[in-house]
Amino acid sequence: MKALFPVAAAVALALAASGWFFVGTRTGQDLLLERFVAAGLDRAAAPRAEGLRVFMCGTSSPLIAPGRAQACVAVTAGDALYIVDAGTGSNDVMLLAGEPLQPLRAILLTHFHSDHIAGIADFNLASWVAGRPAPLRIAGPAGVERIAAGFNEAFALDRRYRVAHHGADLLPPELGVLEAETVAAGVILERDGLRITAFPVDHSPVEPAFGYRFDHGGRSVVVSGDTVVVEPLRAAAQDADLLLHDALSLAIVSALEAGARQAGRIRQATILRDVQDYHAAVGDLPALAASADVGMLALYHLVPAPRNFLMEQIFARDLPDDAVLTTEGMVFELPRGTDAIHVHAP
Ligand SMILES: [Zn+2]
Ligand SMILES: [Zn+2]
Structure with missing residues (x-):
């Protein structure tokens, strides 16, 4: 011994x-x-999706939460990458997970609240540096041209410095300029077997506001954007494989509102009251998912994003067991020719 x-x-x-x-x-x-x-470079191969692949690049909202980014859903179809909304921090989530941005074709904006657009410049720069072969398109409802023009102007000097430093061969100047594309409700893209459909939602007083449906390889994903439950969304989500929906926990937000009011923080309490009428309450979503007959319900744009186990339990108290509360880096794989949805938590 x-x-x-x-x-x-x-x-x-x-x-x-x-x-x-x-x-x-x-x-x-x-x-x-x-x-x-070497390990970092190994992860850099672009994913390819014969059906659809969804990467959660931002699951939060203006109510901040540690480790979360604001609204962002990245959808890969074939070898093309589309991003729905680009909130603060979402580009970082993609890069830290080793998700390549060279295949990024467009950012689709649901509406122009700051938590959906503030990260656009970061995606534009990162994908330009990564070798994106065409200008980054910013598609969205009427008004999107002002968003693109504003970012283009705000970052004009930044682009000039970078081209001067690295050379126009490495960073072609024209590829650093955002291209705006105003879209209306209906099919907005059909290419290489991918169909993207925009549909109107209700985020009043924000108008217009859209959600987007992706169909590819017989699989379908619907991203709600910010909205209460409305019929056009239900119709667009009919028989979809995966519905990613904006969600607000009335239990948590009303408790935060009451706490702020009690502490005399009236401005904070007023805002917490105001937000309750233009996001979908968690309790309304299971009936929506059932009536649209969707394969899987997953919640994002969480108001507020849970910070701990207790908040998670309260947030999910009205949900069936098979609904998913998304987190940054979560991946949904929907292979062609199957009904399967493989969920990978980071
Ligand atoms: Zn909004
Ligand atoms: Zn929002």
């Missing part, structure tokens, strides 16, 4: 020494760095 102690001590010493070698010496640090760089 006694002999074991020197052996254990020697093993512990050896482990400590190798640990010190890797973090405490230049040679060890450089070796580890090389490994990390």
